[in-house]
Amino acid sequence: MYRPAIRLRSPKAFASLATKSIAATKAAGDISSVFPSLSGIGVPPLPQRFADIQGTLILGKEQLIVDAWTRLLASLEAEIQEIKARGSEIIPSVDFERDIDVNPATGDATFKDIGLIAEIRKRGAAVIRNVVPKDIARVYKYEADKYIKANPSVAAFPKDSPSVYELYWSPSQLRARSHPNLLLAQKALMSLWQSSQSKVQLSIRHPLIYADRLRIRLPGDAQFTLGPHIDGGSIERWEDSEYVKVYQNILGGRWETYDAFDYAHRVDAVTDMYGAGGACSMFRMFQGWLAMSNAGPNEGTLRVYPLLKQATAYTMLRPFFDAQTGMKFTAPSPSFPNTALGAAQELSPATHPHLQLEHAMTPIPKVQPGDYVAWHCDTIHSVDPRHNGSSDSSVLYIPAIPMTIPNLQYLVRQRAAFKKLSPPPDFPDAGGSGERGFVGHGTEADFASAEGLRAAGCGSLGWDISNVSSSSERQLLDRANMTVF
DSSP states (O other), rough: OOOOOOOOOHOOOOOHHHOOOOOOSSSOGGGGGOOOOOOOOOOOOOOOOOHHHHHHHTTTHHHHHHHHHHHHHHHHHHHHHHHHGGGGGGSOOOEEEHHHEEOTTTEEEEOOOEHHHHHHHHHSSEEETTTSHHHHHHHHHHHHHHHHHHHTTOOOOOOOOOOOOEEOHHHHHHHHOOOOHHHHHHHHHHOOOBBBSSSOOOOEEEEOOOOOOOOEEEOOOOOOOOOOOOOOOTHHHHHHHTGGGGGGGHHTTGGGGGGTBBBBTTTTTSSOOOTTOOOSSOSSSSEEEESSSSSTTTBOOEEEEEEEEHHHHHHHHHGOOTTTTTTTTTSSSOOOTTOOOOOSOOOOOTSGGGGGGHHHEEEEOOOOOOOOEEEEEEOOEOOOSSSSSSEEEEEEEBBBBEOOOOHHHHHHHHHHHHHTOOOOOOOOOOOOOOTTOOOOOOOOOGGGGGHHHTTTSSOOOOOOOOSSSSHHHHHHHHHHHHHOO
């Protein structure tokens, strides 16, 4: 029987990653590279060996999984009724000044209200208002437009009417990622996480910067129709021997006890086993974007499935039931609906019918420039199929990244890409020409704060080890300073 290979990485392997030279490691492309629905490639059947993977996962737990599925479908039906009734208001909204407490001595940030924390955990998404002053966020948009016009050769999707640009090193992006308020908002979001294992080395108090794209979607656009999906890999959730441990309670028939905010097995999980162009190999606790414009429901904005635990449980258990109706237990088989090698996990009403995606995918509330929208790394999300607004819907993609050894190793490679103005290691044409020679590209002088510069692995100011919360954090910061600086 085939068994997933153990893919835990040793310190020696991490050192190898850190010194790896930036070369053209991924094919040129755009955001469609990791989404079969956008590229039009289709989802081919998985190899027969994936039946063995299913067999390993369900062995001795067949009835537990069937019983859990029955309970799950009943819970979904009840919760979806509330989602339909409440619409966008079901997604928590937070005010940066009012609802986040910042410790002036440590720089830590947390949410003040216990009820709000519980709601964000349940919904898997939040809008944090007024993170960046509106006038500054509008300047980001003005500068982004200026940068694009000055460099018309930039790759983008769709090609004839661009919405998502293969840009990573514009002044706007560097300034926004390093804005001190944004770093605080990320700390507050990451404070929702904890570990069931004490020895895991991770710090939520020292966010790292992940270079990602930007979006300027014009009114009337119906081409950037990115349907429901989950980032962070697809088949890797079942195949990688560490990643699958994240979901062990679900796969053991105990989905009610699953904690989506336990990072114990996420730090060393392999989320990109097949070299997907645009698949994130850094551990993102939250994905996010900063608004540069006004945008409301049906105006080219984000949609989320605001029920994190049940949606994750459904996604993980779905392969064990028949591909047509999802009602008959058919495992083991090589069927993993809408799952492809080297792609994001996509979902549809046909392949995941009980989620009622056509009704439950919920637009985020109206946002203004400077609002930060964040969603859990396992949250199902999509974009409005058509932009019916009257002005562009523009955002800078900026996820919340904790400090871990693998993330630091990626940071070193990302810094090398920045110095060469190449696309970052995760993205299409990594190591290629990228923004080399672009007029007005960003430099270290564009970073908005010293902390932000350090979070990108730039400058010479290391992390302060005098103000640590534990011996484990001290060891991690020591390792971080040795690795990065």
